[in-house]
Amino acid sequence: MSRNGQVFLINNRIQNIYEIEALVRREVPDARVAVGHGQMEPEKLEKILLDFVNYEYDVLIATSIVESGIDVPNANTIIINNAQQFGLSDLHQLRGRVGRSNRKAFCYLLSPPLSSLTVEARRRLQAIENFSELGSGIHIAMQDLDIRGAGNMLGAEQSGFIADLGYETYQKILEEAVSELKSDEFSDLYEDDVKNNEREYVRETYIESDLELMFAPTYIPNDSERISLYRELDNMEDEHGIEAFRERLEDRFGKIPQEGDELIRVVGLRHLGKQLGFEKIVLKKGAMSLFLVSDPDSPYYQSATFGKIIRFIQEHPRICDLREKNEKRSLVIKGVPTVKRANEFLRKMLES
Structure with a gap:
């Protein structure tokens, strides 16, 4: 109220909601207080809500019926009593009732000491506290999915x-x-x-490397933002998506450092490896080891894809070394110091 705003006070038990009203009136006698809950006559409840929107009340004490469908631009504070009893999505919706204009808003969660709560309740409260930035809805949804x-x-x-x-x-x-x-x-x-x-001989190509592949904290300081971008990058399916991701990154954070650029190229390398039937790609000590389909009886070894790899070896005998150990085949290519160079070699294989 001292910040010229309005307050939601959420109390989900109708049995004691009027006791809460009496407490607020006693502690803040100047406040214009109203109560709203689902057992009221619809016309009376609607009038109270409209009066609150029109700034005829300073404080609205209500149940969670206000979690959606009500927009009060002047509201800048919400207090949620017994927050541990609410679901994560409910807390997220309730928090969204304030800060809907250019006013700085606050959400206060009231609960017993965390040590006395269940593990799930603690995780819900910690999640709503940790993910407070704009656009955090997807993170909260994933946390809710993990918990429930x-x-x-x-x-x-x-x-x-x-x-x-x-x-x-x-x-x-x-x-x-x-x-x-x-x-x-x-x-x-x-x-x-x-x-x-197209026939897929491997479900996934795994990448191992001793190269520095990361978005450094000096480039993207926010931890949750970095994790979100890692996940988004991991789900990229085509070159167009990767390039669009790169452009958005440069637009938001500036020129991408080498270790970040190399990380982005790993996604393309993984897709190329899958097309060529490599179960694993290892980039270490300036060389690239490509591990072929482990089943020696796989139709992969009679395919056109394997034929391309053989042609590439024949065209580049000085840098290629085809090995077999315990019936497992691998191809080692020398002179591959970067992910960029690795991508170039795999593209040449596909074109062979």
């Missing part, structure tokens, strides 16, 4: 183990399982899909 679980697709059970496994890993395992079923047990049903798509 993604659910069982075939039932009502919550998959709480996902909090330990991580949603992205869970999703990757699920995709691999679906892909395996399509190609094996249900191959007849998905025959057209297999024909229309």
Whole structure:
């Protein structure tokens, strides 16, 4: 009120909401206070809300019915009583009731000592505290998914183990399982899909390197911002998306340092490696080791893709060394000091 704004006070128990009103009136006698909750007559509740919007009240004590559909530009403070009892998405929605104009806003969460709360309640409160920047909704949604679980697709059970496994890993395992079923047990049903798509001999190409590949804190100081950008980059699927990502990064943070530029190029390297059937690419000590499909009976070794690799070796015998150990094949290419150079070699292979 001293900042010429209005206050939401959220109390989700109707039984004691009028006790809270009496407390506020006693402590702040000059405040114009109103109460709103879902058991009121609709017309009366609507009038109270409209009067609050029109600045006829300073404080609105309400249940969580105000979490959506009400816009009060003058509101600059929200106090949430017993915040530990709210879900993460509810807290995020309630927090969004203030700061909807150019006024600086504050959200206060009232709860018993953290040590007395359940692990889930503590994680919810810590998440809403940590992710306070504009555009944090996706981070909060992912945290909520981690805490509550993604659910069982075939039932009502919550998959709480996902909090330990991580949603992205869970999703990757699920995709691999679906892909395996399509190609094996249900191959007849998905025959057209297999024909229309390029044959994939490896599901993922893994990258190992002793190079410095990162967005340095001196370039992107905010930790959560850096993590978000790492995830976004990891999900890139094509060259157009990678270039658009690079342009946005330069526009926001300036010229990309070498270690950041090399990191961005890793995504393209991974995609090229997958097209060529490499299970793993290792960039160490100025050389690149390419690990081919581990199954020696795989149709990969009769494919046009493998033929391109053989032609590349024949065209560059001085730098290429094809090795086999314990029935596992790898190709070592010398003179590869950077990810950029590695990309150039793999593109040449595809063109062979």
